[in-house]
Amino acid sequence: MIPDSLSKLIKKRALMPIIHRLVSDLEVSIIIEDEVGRVLMATDGAEELNRYPVTSDGEVIGWVIGTEKVAVIASILTGIAETEAQKRALVSETLYKYKEITLLYDVVEKVSSCLDTKEIARLVIEEARKVIRLTSISVLLFNRETDTMELLGEYGHGEDAPPTVTRGVGIAGSVWASGRAEIVNDVHSDPRFVEGAVSIRSLICAPLKAKDTVVGIIKLGNCEPVTYTAEDLKLFSTLASLAAVAIENASLYEQLKDAFYMTIYTLAETIEKRDPYTGNHTKRVMEYSLAIGKTLGLPEEDMARLQLGAVLHDIGKIGIRDNVLLKESALTDEEFAQIKMHPVYGEEIISRISQLKSTIPGVKHHHEKFDGKGYPDGLKGNNIDITARIISVADTFDAMTSTRPYRLGLTLDVAFEELKKYSGSQFDPEVVDAFFASDVMEAFFSSNSRGKIVL
Numbered sequence: 001m002i003p004d005s006l007s008k009l010i011k012k013r014a015l016m017p018i019i020h021r022l023v024s025d026l027e028v029s030i031i032i033e034d035e036v037g038r039v040l041m042a043t044d045g046a047e048e049l050n051r052y053p054v055t056s057d058g059e060v061i062g063w064v065i066g067t068e069k070v071a072v073i074a075s076i077l078t079g080i081a082e083t084e085a086q087k088r089a090l091v092s093e094t095l096y097k098y099k100e101i102t103l104l105y106d107v108v109e110k111v112s113s114c115l116d117t118k119e120i121a122r123l124v125i126e127e128a129r130k131v132i133r134l135t136s137i138s139v140l141l142f143n144r145e146t147d148t149m150e151l152l153g154e155y156g157h158g159e160d161a162p163p164t165v166t167r168g169v170g171i172a173g174s175v176w177a178s179g180r181a182e183i184v185n186d187v188h189s190d191p192r193f194v195e196g197a198v199s200i201r202s203l204i205c206a207p208l209k210a211k212d213t214v215v216g217i218i219k220l221g222n223c224e225p226v227t228y229t230a231e232d233l234k235l236f237s238t239l240a241s242l243a244a245v246a247i248e249n250a251s252l253y254e255q256l257k258d259a260f261y262m263t264i265y266t267l268a269e270t271i272e273k274r275d276p277y278t279g280n281h282t283k284r285v286m287e288y289s290l291a292i293g294k295t296l297g298l299p300e301e302d303m304a305r306l307q308l309g310a311v312l313h314d315i316g317k318i319g320i321r322d323n324v325l326l327k328e329s330a331l332t333d334e335e336f337a338q339i340k341m342h343p344v345y346g347e348e349i350i351s352r353i354s355q356l357k358s359t360i361p362g363v364k365h366h367h368e369k370f371d372g373k374g375y376p377d378g379l380k381g382n383n384i385d386i387t388a389r390i391i392s393v394a395d396t397f398d399a400m401t402s403t404r405p406y407r408l409g410l411t412l413d414v415a416f417e418e419l420k421k422y423s424g425s426q427f428d429p430e431v432v433d434a435f436f437a438s439d440v441m442e443a444f445f446s447s448n449s450r451g452k453i454v455l
């Protein structure tokens, strides 16, 4: 910490009257100079005899000049300067502790309930920016499959290429290899400096460690030379520890979620395999549904159950016998009654999986009609869950435009007309409008064949 100058100390503590009193009591004349020899005070008759230093924190901050008697004034000023320095150190330490506790409290509160790795990186970056001087910061996560560090989030790199890290190469690569956090206040003179980080002058880099394994790297830098302190390093390392635990938890959750989704898709595929002519029907219904949901601005929670509902909408067909499900000629009334049971069978199947409960409305009611003339429950209007109203449009549109061995699919124009014709009776008009305003339309018009659609 830089000590106060003697001039500042005298002003701050209003020492001039005290010094004059001492001069009078001791019956001496004195000169007081600052550390570079500027005269701060001189009494009548003062002359250069002895020079007594005034120190603070081991540094000379000024001089008291006079006879031997004035040495006591130098001692008193030194005592006051030391007390002042200790007071400042205490205030600084308290401030640091307050900053550390506030930061940790904020981070724990925000990231502990977050299961999205990118969001955790964003929150950690946001908190670091509040407490440490930096112009750029990046969070990288180790990808076990590719054996590389991948960028999870960053701030301040502008148009520069996202920072990459190779194990053992450069300062961050060295932190990755050693597992120890480091401060480098002069990056350009560090032997590990690699071209590419030219704009960074000072940096702190810390490993993200989970169970003693480096799972990522977090590094911050400043494009101006700054002196990062041991306190900055400690704060940043604590932040990195919290981030590592949260990111590891979120990664495990994401892996579990991926496995769950994969199981669901496999389940839906088993239905498609029974009727090979449907060729990717489930995937297209999911893509159309999500495009409509996005246009309608559905909240994230509804989008998630819409996706699963669309994938599983015909899962109940597993309960329909092949001679009915795969029949190529017209169905009898009794056979059609059997087909109409598939949404109910779908509900029965997925109701056994607690994580899929919210998708039941989409599955059970995707054949309901907006005017109440659908099945299985004859629900009407907004009583039909929004996911079911969306899946209904997506499913019908794809069925209309699909070619089967026994019938040719409708052209896009005819299918569009059909959607418009039944908007308000079979379909929710808002959903139909959203379909026409969605990314799906752009994909249709930028591609000649449905097979090339990229959503």
Ligand SMILES: [Fe+2]
Pocket (backbone or CB within 6 Å): 313, 314, 342, 366, 367
């Ligand atoms: Fe269906």
